[in-house]
Structures are given as structure tokens and as C-alpha cells.
Amino acid sequence: xxxxxxxxxxxxxxxxxxxxxxxxxxxxxxxxxxxxxxxxxxxxxxxxxxxxxxxxxxxxxxxxxxxxxxxxxxxxxxxxxxxxxxxxxxxxxxxxxxxxxxxxxxxxxxxxxxxxxxxxxxxxxxxxxxxx
Numbered sequence: 001x002x003x004x005x006x007x008x009x010x011x012x013x014x015x016x017x018x019x020x021x022x023x024x025x026x027x028x029x030x031x032x033x034x035x036x037x038x039x040x041x042x043x044x045x046x047x048x049x050x051x052x053x054x055x056x057x058x059x060x061x062x063x064x065x066x067x068x069x070x071x072x073x074x075x076x077x078x079x080x081x082x083x084x085x086x087x088x089x090x091x092x093x094x095x096x097x098x099x100x101x102x103x104x105x106x107x108x109x110x111x112x113x114x115x116x117x118x119x120x121x122x123x124x125x126x127x128x129x130x131x132x
Contacts, residue, residue, distance in 0.1 A: 099105065107117050
């Protein structure tokens with residue numbers, strides 16, 4: 001260290017500190033110029049904050065509504081498949097019942113109970129009215 005006056009040392013330290021401050025300042029890129037020196041100032045940004053929050057809230061509602069709609073569509077598709085399956089089950093049961101109600105099938109099932117098919121044709125019952 002050389003013999004210098006204290007004022008010279010203080011001035012030199014101040015210039016070093018100023019140089020360090022300049023190096024730690026925010027860089028002058030496009031976005032910083034746009035936000036600080038452009039048409040959007042911090043006052044404008046703070047005044048627009050409620051609107052931005054409102055738009056974000058609407059976006060969240062939109063996303064939630066979309067999820068709910070997709071969930072309902074999946075449920076509708078699932079119920080449609082279940083209806084088709086039940087429809088096929090109904091058609092199979094109906095065809096089975098039609099088959100079991102044929103004359104031959106009824107005769108086979110009643111034969112085990114001891115009931116047999118009549119060989120004689122059906123007779124017509126006629127009532128005579130008494131006229132007075």
C-alpha cells in the first residue's frame with residue numbers, strides 16, 4: 001500500500017462500489033425495457049391485477065367444466081355399453097322362452113310330471129237355452 005491521502009482512498013472505494021452496483025443491476029433486455037420503459041408500468045400492472053386474477057379464475061372454471069364434461073361423456077358411453085349388453089340378454093332370454101314354449105318342449109317338460117298330451121280333439125260345449 002502506498003502513502004496516499006484518505007480522501008483519495010475513499011473516492012477510489014466509491015468508484016469500485018458504483019461499478020459493482022452497475023454490474024448487479026437488472027440487465028437491459030427486451031422484456032425489461034418493455035415492462036419498465038414500455039407502455040406497461042408498475043402502476044398499470046397493479047391496477048390490472050384484479051382483472052388478471054378474474055381471468056385466471058375463469059380459466060380454472062373452464063378447465064373444471066371440461067373435466068366434468070369428459071367425465072359425463074365417459075359415464076354415458078359406459079351406460080350405453082351396459083344397455084347394449086342388457087338388450088342382448090333380453091333378446092337371448094326372449095328367444096329361449098319362445099323355444100321352451102313350443103309344443104314339443106312343453107310336452108317333454110310335462111311328461112316328467114305325469115301329464116300327457118291329449119290324443120282326442122277338443123270338444124265344443126253347447127248350452128241349450130230354455131225358452132218359456
